[in-house]
Amino acid sequence: MEAVYGIHAVTSLLNRQPEQIIELKLVESRDDDKVQYIQHQAEKLGLRLTLVERDALDDLLGDVVHQGVVAVCKPLKTYTDAWLMEQLAHQDKPLLLVLDGVTDPHNLGACLRTADAAGAHAVIVPKDKSATLNATVRKVACGAAEVIPLVAVTNLSRTLNELKDAGVWVIGTAGEAEQSLYQVDLSGPVALVMGAEGKGMRRLTREQCDQLVNLPMAGEVSSLNVSVATGVCLYEAVRQRQG
Numbered sequence: 320m321e322a323v324y325g326i327h328a329v330t331s332l333l334n335r336q337p338e339q340i341i342e343l344k345l346v347e348s349r350d351d352d353k354v355q356y357i358q359h360q361a362e363k364l365g366l367r368l369t370l371v372e373r374d375a376l377d378d379l380l381g382d383v384v385h386q387g388v389v390a391v392c393k394p395l396k397t398y399t400d401a402w403l404m405e406q407l408a409h410q411d412k413p414l415l416l417v418l419d420g421v422t423d424p425h426n427l428g429a430c431l432r433t434a435d436a437a438g439a440h441a442v443i444v445p446k447d448k449s450a451t452l453n454a455t456v457r458k459v460a461c462g463a464a465e466v467i468p469l470v471a472v473t474n475l476s477r478t479l480n481e482l483k484d485a486g487v488w489v490i491g492t493a494g495e496a497e498q499s500l501y502q503v504d505l506s507g508p509v510a511l512v513m514g515a516e517g518k519g520m521r522r523l524t525r526e527q528c529d530q531l532v533n534l535p536m537a538g539e540v541s542s543l544n545v546s547v548a549t550g551v552c553l554y555e556a557v558r559q560r561q562g
Contacts, residue, residue, distance in 0.1 A: 331462025346387030428459025
């Protein structure tokens with residue numbers, strides 16, 4: 320079992336995937352409109368609901384900002400590369416996000432949220448050396464973790480090669496790349512590869528990329544946070560596809 324906490328994350332879960340919820344726990348001293356909405360929805364859906372003291376939630380979750388609202392849930396499903404390849408057969412112009420070793424759950428959650436908002440079809444991560452779908456990821460993702468497929472693969476390099484064989488253009492981001500993100504065509508089947516915090520892409524991942532691009536940096540800083548860079552890249556793809 321896992322815990323999803325926070326007003327927004329729990330509300331999104333109730334609205335999108337209430338079947339994931341085993342039990343809701345609410346702090347009995349909180350009685351504002353947002354909590355009343357959660358309680359009303361839970362009662363309407365026939366979910367198990369328990370009113371507890373704040374200390375009980377503190378003991379359950381430790382040092383996190385739970386806002387007095389916790390959903391005890393079934394673990395989220397992750398998907399395989401075989402599932403991904405099957406799905407690609409039904410997509411005309413897939414937009415995929417690949418995260419090569421992003422270990423910070425806050426960054427993974429933010430990337431999932433942006434990927435969902437941008438209409439990406441899936442997010443691909445390696446099984447090892449990557450953040451998993453824990454409570455922090457689900458809270459930061461604000462409901463996106465429940466709806467966008469997260470594909471965890473054993474061998475990321477091999478998966479990228481399979482994507483290329485399926486007609487997907489694999490574009491990696493690297494600060495030393497000669498071409499800018501804004502000089503490449505993102506309107507077709509594309510997998511955008513983002514490197515890990517600080518280290519960037521691994522060598523084998525880089526070698527599988529069809530093309531490397533950079534994000535123009537006009538200021539003093541040399542790089543962007545991976546979740547911010549992900550948003551820039553995905554929404555450039557969105558802009559091109561709408562055009």
